[in-house]
Amino acid sequence: MNHMPYQGWIFEDRRTLDKADISALQSHLADCAECSALAEGLQQVEQVLRAQPLQGPTEGFTLRWQQRLEISRQQAHRRQTWLTLLVAVSGGTVLLGALAFLLWPWLKSLDLTLWAALYQAFTAYLFLSRAGEQFLLALVSAAKIIPLPIWALSIGVLCQLGVLWVVSFRLLTNPRRIALK
Amino acid sequence: MQNSETEWVRKAIKGDAQAFTQLVELYQRPVYNLCYRMLGNAQDAEDAAQETFLRAYQNMRRYDNNRPFSTWLLSIAAHYCIDQTRKRRYPLVSVEELVEPELPEPSPGVETVVSRKEEQQRVRAILETLDPVDRAAVIFYYWYDFSYDEICQSLSLTLSAVKSRLHRARRAMAEEWSRSQAQTSAAPNTPTRQEQLLAERMAS
Numbered sequence: 422m423n424h425m426p427y428q429g430w431i432f433e434d435r436r437t438l439d440k441a442d443i444s445a446l447q448s449h450l451a452d453c454a455e456c457s458a459l460a461e462g463l464q465q466v467e468q469v470l471r472a473q474p475l476q477g478p479t480e481g482f483t484l485r486w487q488q489r490l491e492i493s494r495q496q497a498h499r500r501q502t503w504l505t506l507l508v509a510v511s512g513g514t515v516l517l518g519a520l521a522f523l524l525w526p527w528l529k530s531l532d533l534t535l536w537a538a539l540y541q542a543f544t545a546y547l548f549l550s551r552a553g554e555q556f557l558l559a560l561v562s563a564a565k566i567i568p569l570p571i572w573a574l575s576i577g578v579l580c581q582l583g584v585l586w587v588v589s590f591r592l593l594t595n596p597r598r599i600a601l602k
Numbered sequence: 603m604q605n606s607e608t609e610w611v612r613k614a615i616k617g618d619a620q621a622f623t624q625l626v627e628l629y630q631r632p633v634y635n636l637c638y639r640m641l642g643n644a645q646d647a648e649d650a651a652q653e654t655f656l657r658a659y660q661n662m663r664r665y666d667n668n669r670p671f672s673t674w675l676l677s678i679a680a681h682y683c684i685d686q687t688r689k690r691r692y693p694l695v696s697v698e699e700l701v702e703p704e705l706p707e708p709s710p711g712v713e714t715v716v717s718r719k720e721e722q723q724r725v726r727a728i729l730e731t732l733d734p735v736d737r738a739a740v741i742f743y744y745w746y747d748f749s750y751d752e753i754c755q756s757l758s759l760t761l762s763a764v765k766s767r768l769h770r771a772r773r774a775m776a777e778e779w780s781r782s783q784a785q786t787s788a789a790p791n792t793p794t795r796q797e798q799l800l801a802e803r804m805a806s
């Protein structure tokens with residue numbers, strides 16, 4: 422006897438079978454002990470499964486979950502800190518390495534570089550000192566040429582320009598005192 | 603209740619831990635039950651249920667509002683339990699059971715309690731014979747009354763795959779049940795270990 426189609430139907434959802442299939446299955450089950458045992462076994466299992474109650478956790482599940490969430494947060498925070506530190510150290514190392522690579526020719530002859538820098542600084546100092554002397558000389562000559570009233574006038578004009586600048590600056594930067602409607 | 607749940611879900615998506623705690627309170631039983639049926643012992647089930655809620659909380663932003671929250675949550679639990687079951691790959695026997703079976707206190711309904719406990723153990727043994735994904739499909743179908751579509755969504759399977767897995771699982775369960783029935787009827791007078799311990803306790 423071929424049990425295959427019947428055993429297929431036994432384990433199928435009954436709602437999906439049509440009437441003809443169901444009656445064929447029932448007549449087969451009446452004759453076949455093997456398939457009948459399987460069908461009965463399935464029926465019993467299904468009954469037992471459906472009768473099993475929902476199992477619940479022990480008291481305080483939510484509290485334990487909150488504690489677990491807190492631990493998980495702390496772990497995540499620690500992980501993040503370590504990651505940041507690792508990235509910073511790695512980045513710094515890479516940057517230093519690149520810098521060393523770029524400056525290697527200078528670093529190789531450090532004494533020469535230092536002497537060159539000193540020479541440049543001394544030259545700059547000499548230039549600035551000579552420029553200062555020239556400027557003082559020009560100022561003394563100008564003081565002798567220009568008469569006293571023109572000096573006084575110039576200083577007065579400069580003071581007035583200064584006052585004007587301060588007032589304009591205050592007006593521009595301070596908020597308006599009149600409320601706009 | 604539905605409105606409160608929607609509100610809690612909405613708040614939890616925005617990162618409100620207090621709202622998510624309400625969801626934990628609401629769904630702890632179904633999630634725990636799924637984990638317990640999948641893993642077969644209370645300690646692992648507690649761990650898995652806790653982990654499920656943690657993962658759900660951390661992935662709330664990925665939750666699709668068009669889907670029921672319960673389906674999404676149970677789906678996370680099922681996938682986690684399937685992974686755990688695949689990882690361990692050895693028969694489940696809890697330490698408590700090895701030391702001493704949990705016996706009910708002597709009382710008038712003690713036989714009923716013992717028979718219920720045996721039935722639970724048989725259910726557990728039968729579920730353990732199934733492939734983890736088949737087991738999850740069976741649990742969803744028989745305990746949660748999920749439709750085929752909901753099982754598809756929860757286990758990320760196609761409809762035909764769900765049907766074929768349930769078909770295979772039903773056959774395996776029926777065969778296992780018949781086999782265990784045959785063994786029980788072959789040795790009806792042999793007391794189980796649990797019955798022996800119970801008799802000893804009642805005698806003392």
